[in-house]
Amino acid sequence: MVRQTGKEKGVLRSLDWWTIGIYLALLTFGWVSVCGASYDYGDTDIFSLSTRSGMQIVWIGTSIVLGLVLLLLDDRYYDMFAFIIFGIMLLLLFGTIFNPHTIKGSRSWLVLGPVRVQPAEFAKFATALALAKFMSVYGYSLDKWKDAAFTLAIILVPMLFIVMQRETGSALVYLSFFLMLYREGMPGSILFTGVAMVLYFVVGIRFADVMLSYTSTSVGTLVVLVFIQLFTVAMLYVYCRDRREALRLFGITMGVMLVSLLFSLYVIPFDISYVGTIVCVLLILYLLWRFLMTRFRNYLWIALFTLGSLLFFNLADYGLNHVLEPHQRVRINVLLGLEEDLKGAGYNVHQSEIAIGSGGLEGKGFLNGTQTKLKFVPEQDTDFIFCTVGEEEGFVGSAGVLVLFLALILRLIHLAERQPYRFGRVYGYCVLSIFLFHVFINVGMVLGLTPVIGIPLPFFSYGGSSLWGFTILLFIFLRIDAGRNMVRR
Secondary structure, three states: OEEOOOOOOOHHHHOOHHHHHHHHHHHHHHHHHHHHHHOOOOOOOOOOOOOHHHHHHHHHHHHHHHHHHHHHOOOHHHHHOHHHHHHHHHHHHHHHHOOOOOEOOEOOOEEEOOEEEOHHHHHHHHHHHHHHHHHOOOOOOOOOHHHHHHHHHHHHHHHHHHHHOOOHHHHHHHHHHHHHHHHOOOOHHHHHHHHHHHHHHHHHHHOOOOEOOOOOOEHHHHHHHHHHHHHHHHHHHHHOOOHHHHHHHHHHHHHHHHHHHHHHHHOOOOOOHHHHHHHHHHHHHHHHHHHHHHOOHHHHHHHHHHHHHHHHHHHHHHHHHHHOOHHHHHHHHHHOOOOOOOOOOOHHHHHHHHHHHHOOOOOOOOOOOHHHHOOOOOOOOOOOOHHHHHHHHHHHHHHHHHHHHHHHHHHHHHHHHOOOOHHHHHHHHHHHHHHHHHHHHHHHHHOOOOOOOOOOOOOOOOOHHHHHHHHHHHHHHHHHHHOOOOEEO
8 A cells, every 4th residue: 555645745746857858858859860860852741651750750659658658557566567577578589589570680570560569679678677676675685696696697588589589789788787786786896807808809809910020929919918917916906905915916927028028029039928828827826826825715706807818818809700790790890990891891880970070060950961861871760860960960969969868867877876775776777777878889889989789879769669668668767766755555
């Protein structure tokens, strides 16, 4: 039973109208962008249902209605039926794997007559609800391996199903949940490890064929090995509180690498990578010895980090050339500057950059973009819609859109932190993480800063599935937040 006291606000008064205002503003600017991206010279009616701009109005209208319905439901339903919703979405994701309809190489769409639905877009809110439900159970702790394993399973199972649908981009979105886990107590070293792996991959692959002058040493390999040594010593300094020992190891490792470098450059040229690898192995053996002597587990974890870094780096090249699909490999090579391919894999990004650059400070004006009107940019009303904003609205309009998204992110942080129960906080940070990932990656790939993985820009990209999915994700949280002042009986 829910009772409302005189000091409590009703649901409508408790709603965060600032977030709703930002939502409506994003929908409005999103429709303007879809209209600009899909408009053809000579079109007389941009509101016709035969045009994408007209259909987007339908998706926006149904999304607003859907949001209102979600606000009318009791917020306890989302807690009560979280696992049921998650189970249904898993069944849909699994069934979609065997979908005979392939659209642009992906089996992620269910085709129901004239309607196409992408279950992966709705699985995000279902996964967020399941995580919030499980992590709010009494006695839950990420320090317990069973709880941690089940939490990872909730994230990885839908992710695996989506990968099997050949929709890698949508699957990668689920990695954003690790930001929520960090807020809920996951050690920062895990996030640091993820960042380190990305650094190893980018530096190692990008400079693998660049040789140190007059030697057979790969600059990429040498720099990565130095990074591994520095990170190991830094973690020893931070997590083992053995500053004197850390400084001593820093001096020894860097001294050995410097002497090897000078010897190779001025005496006898040789591959310094062998020395770097030996130093890393000796660090691992030293850390294991310290663990056996002190039984302090942090030494063991740091040793495993160093070992994992070596293994990951040595397998990165194999993964790039033998595990990834050819089109994925080409996209990464283009991003890293190893290939140009302006007529192939790099075409989308190149044309997008031209469109954004041509917009200048104030843009060319609504419906006046030449790159988009002449269809130079593929997927310009879906994955690459931000280039339309840049061309028609210029730097001012692009910055305005990014400020709106920043306001939404900051507002979501505020709402999540004021939740009285863990269920609401966990779900709020899941919503925040998903929006942050989508905005960062989508805008990044349009600007050529991140790989092209094909994910939509929230509330901007054309389509019903993504718009409904983001609306459900947001409005469930708004309803949970609105019920925070209710006294439960």
